[in-house]
Amino acid sequence: MTTRRQALALLAAAAAAPLASRAAEKYRLYMVTWRGMTDVEKGFKEYIARHNIPVEYIWRDANQDRAKLTEFSKEIAATKPDLIYTWGTSATLGITGPADAPNASLGSIPVVFALVAHPTGAKIVTALDKPGRDVTGVYHVATVAAQLEAMRAYRPFTKLGTLYNPAELNSVATINDLRAEAQRRGVTLLEEKFALGPDSRPLADGIEERVTRLKAAGAQWLYLGPDSYLFTQIERVAAAANKEKLLTFATTESALEGESKVLAGLVSRFYSIGEFAAFKAEQILVGKKKAHDIPIETLTRFQFVVRMGVAKAIDALPPITLFHYAEFRE
The missing domain is CATH 3.40.50.2300 (Response regulator)
Known part of the structure; x- marks a missing residue:
C-alpha cells in the first residue's frame, strides 16, 4: 500500500522530470561572429551562465569573409539549432538575408543579433517595435x-x-x-x-x-x-x-x-549589449516567445x-x- 508520503514523493519526481530532461538536452545555439569574439559575446555568455540556461554553443567566425556566411547558412539548415546569434550588420544580413528577400533555408529558426547600428536602414527588419520576421536583437548606437x-x-x-x-x-x-x-x-x-x-x-x-x-x-x-x-x-x-x-x-x-x-x-558598453542580447535569447529559449514579438531595442544609457x-x-x-x-x- 502506498503511503501519503510516498505518493507525494512520486508526484515531486514526476514534476521534476521535464526540468531534468531539459537540463540534459541543452539548447543548441549557433553563434556567427564577423571578426572574432568580442566583449559582446563575453557579456552574452556570462548572462546565460548566470541564469543557469543550459546551452551548447556552436561558434563560427567569418573573419570578414562574406563567402563563409553562405557555408554557415548551409550548416545551420542541416543542423537546425534552437537559436542563431549574429554579430554586426554584415554577419546578420549574410545569415538572415534582407527583410524583403529572407534566407528561406533558415525556416523558423529564430535569430538574435547584436551590434547592428541601423537595423531598418540595413533592411534587416522593416520596424524596430514589430520586426515582422523571426529576427530580433540589440542595436548599439546613440541617435x-x-x-x-x-x-x-x-x-x-x-x-x-x-x-x-x-x-x-x-x-x-x-x-x-x-x-x-x-x-x-x-x-x-x-x-x-x-x-x-x-x-x-x-x-x-x-x-x-x-x-x-x-x-x-x-x-x-x-x-x-x-x-x-x-x-x-x-x-x-x-x-x-x-x-x-x-x-x-x-x-x-x-x-x-x-x-x-x-x-x-x-x-554603449559592448559587454552590456551582449547581456541585453542574451536576455532576448532567454525570452525565446526559456520564455517560449516568438522572435517577431520581441522588439529590437538599445540600452537606455550611453x-x-x-x-x-x-x-x-x-x-x-x-x-x-x-x-x-x-x-x-x-
Whole structure:
C-alpha cells in the first residue's frame, strides 16, 4: 500500500522530470561572429551562465569573409539549432538575408543579433517595435542627434567631416541620418569615402590624403560612424586626424580602445549589449516567445568618453562642464 508520503514523493519526481530532461538536452545555439569574439559575446555568455540556461554553443567566425556566411547558412539548415546569434550588420544580413528577400533555408529558426547600428536602414527588419520576421536583437548606437549634441558640448562646430565605406549598407544609412541632422542644425557636412576595388570592396588607399582634404575644407570634427571597415583602419585614420589636429568622435566603444588615438565618443558598453542580447535569447529559449514579438531595442544609457592623452596631444582639452558627467581615460 502506498503511503501519503510516498505518493507525494512520486508526484515531486514526476514534476521534476521535464526540468531534468531539459537540463540534459541543452539548447543548441549557433553563434556567427564577423571578426572574432568580442566583449559582446563575453557579456552574452556570462548572462546565460548566470541564469543557469543550459546551452551548447556552436561558434563560427567569418573573419570578414562574406563567402563563409553562405557555408554557415548551409550548416545551420542541416543542423537546425534552437537559436542563431549574429554579430554586426554584415554577419546578420549574410545569415538572415534582407527583410524583403529572407534566407528561406533558415525556416523558423529564430535569430538574435547584436551590434547592428541601423537595423531598418540595413533592411534587416522593416520596424524596430514589430520586426515582422523571426529576427530580433540589440542595436548599439546613440541617435545622431545625441551624438552631435555631445560633440557640440565638447567644442561647437559649423563644419563636420566624415569618412565611410560606401559599400556597407549600415554606413550608408548612418550617413543619410547624419546628412539630415546636419542640415537641420545648419552644419555643413563634408564627406570622404574609402576607395573601392574592382570587386566593390573597400581599400585603404589614400586614407591620409582624405583626412587632409577634410581638414583643408574646414572640418572641425571627424565623425567616425559605426562602419566595420573603418574600424579595421581606425589607427591610421585617427593618426592622420591627430596630425592635422582634427578632433575625432567615435560612435562605438571599440574605437576608443587599444592603440587607436580617437579623442572622444558617445558609446554603449559592448559587454552590456551582449547581456541585453542574451536576455532576448532567454525570452525565446526559456520564455517560449516568438522572435517577431520581441522588439529590437538599445540600452537606455550611453557613456561620453574622453581620451585625455589625445586631448593633450592635439591641444584640445575639454571644457570644465564635461567633468560633471563624462568618463575620462588616458
